Amino acid sequence: MSSASTTALPYRRLVVVDSYSIVAEGIASLVGEHFEHVSVATTAQSLRADLSLGAEALVLADLYVAGTSCVSLMREMLTKGTNAAFVFLPAEATAAVAAQAMEAGAKAFLHRRCPVQELERAIAAVQTGYTYVAASLIATREDLARQRPSLTTKQQLVLKLVAGGRSAPDIAEALHLSLRTVESHKRAIMRQLGVQSVAAMLDVAKNEGLLDSS
Incomplete structure (x- = not known):
């Protein structure tokens, strides 16, 4: 996905959410060139402040920030009508967790261990109206029952x-x-x-x- 291709795409802002700013800034440096504005949020309050700006944003988040569930924050933001697309990029997660996040409204879910190219594919999918889940996190009903x-x-x-x-x-x-x-x-x-x-x-x-x- 080239930076030029994003000019007509819906999410021109990127917010990277992680409890550690050095981690969030590192992730932002990898994909930030595809967005017009990039910011980092290390707390629930800073994420809310970022999303209150009104412009549509793609949120690239860990599952938890400062002990707060980012899935819960997503539900809160979406219930309020916030124009944001949540992409989850945790260090560890199960297929069951990925399924729950997607059901709650996430647009993509993949491991932080993924290559940059896969993260870019996920972002491109979201930018063009699709969802994305890493193959290793796609589960059958039987898988989900076993992981409960x-x-x-x-x-x-x-x-x-x-x-x-x-x-x-x-x-x-x-x-x-x-x-x-x-x-x-x-x-x-x-x-x-x-x-x-x-x-x-x-x-x-x-x-x-x-x-x-x-």
Whole structure:
């Protein structure tokens, strides 16, 4: 995709989202020439500020920024009518996560380990009205069922109580556990879901249907 070819394309702004500015700036340097304006966002607030400018933007994002789910941010922005196309480029992801992001409104999803040429193909696809998912992240229904996180009964109880706004001491008392055990369960759930914060844990758990009444 040459820079000249973007003049008639819908997304002339690029916003690269990553918790580490050096990473975001590096990614921007690889594909920024295809856009008229390039910016970097390292927090949810800075992304919101960038997208509030009004011009249509292509957002190239990790799955999380400063502990916040970028899929949730995408939903928020799209619900508000923001003219943005989200392309996810995480270091690690499963086919199930890719499917959830695409279902939520993403335009493309690929690994950060991909060659620059593949990233450019994904961007070109989005610019011309198509979606793009890396071949390794395309899953069948059976694949998705196998990849669904499996929590123990106790972890499910802890998760639902956290989602209900209960504090760790409250959960410990309700389940007759020590506070240390409750925190250990929370850390185990976050590892299982591949997240690093309680907010991200709850967001992924909701997407996975783990908070549905049984």
